[in-house]
Amino acid sequence: MGASRAWRDAVEAATPQRRPDSARRAAPGTIPDEATDAERRAANDARSSEDEAIITEVRDEATAAVSRGGSRRRDPAPFDLAGEVREQLSRAVGTARTERVEKRLAEAAEHFEAERFADAARILKKLVDEAPTVAAVHELYGLTLYRQEKWKPAARELEAFRLLSNSTDQHPVLADCYRGMRQWAQAGELWDELRAASPSAELVTEGRIVMAGSLADRDDLSGAIALLEQSFTFPKRPMPHHLRRAYVLADLYERSGDLPKARTMFGRIENVDPDFADVRRRVRALR
Secondary structure, three states, X not given: OOOOHHHHHHHHOOOOOOOOOOOOOOOOOOOOOOOOHHHHHHHHHHHHHHHHHHHHHHHHHHHHHHHOOOOOOOOOOOOOOOOHHHHHHHHHHOHHHHHHHHXXXXXXXXXXXXXXXXXXXXXXHHHHHHOOOOHHHHHHHHXXXXXXXOHHHHHHHHHHXXXXXXXXXXXXXXXXXXXXXXXXXXXXXXXXXXXXXXXXXXXXXXXXXXXXXXXXXXXXXXXXXXXXXXXXXXXXXXXHHHHHHHHHHHHHHHHHOOHHHHHHHHXXXXXXXXXXXXXXXXXXXXX
């Protein structure tokens, strides 16, 4: 199982050297047609119990990690590494150790930016134990684990970030982690929270793309397309998040067999940014 292939590829498309794979992924397993009603009910009950256990475990672990540091912080303001994070680190580890921990956090961030995720994870694994009340540490560790496709531990750290910061900033990534674990209900809840909060057009768009991917995973291509089409027109001067939404929508058109719409949408992206993702190849393939 991989999480939101379409979403991750589209987000990473801003980096020209990273060519995304197509957004195709096998649908989740289904109960055989020949199963009896009793067998189907038993299988569904077992799956529901397993899903609930996974969610409970992830959130309990996140809460425990935060609780080790004492009081929880609930401030929705964005974090600033030079100011607020330094203050949080000082409270968490003491003034004498703040400089060392801050340097380690900066080093982990450099590894992350350079896509040396294993190196970043080694540092951050220790830092979350040293500074369990610092939301930024959980956030970076969660993103690092996410890039390593470790959905469950990534969700644990991002849940801790969510608990500490009361922020929706990483809701799309957290929803994508749950999607990778086939926890569809949790992905849906995060999407509902995100659109209710409406933090920014870009962030809501990313959440919308993940939710559409979740629907597509369950073979609901029409639902996924409707969600991405909702109130969307290709702007004259598109921002990167507009291009990401259009790219995934075009891919879904192609998957659903609507090749004229796919060709048109991919063509619009190519006209604006011919180096966006693998759009040139996609356009050529549809000619």
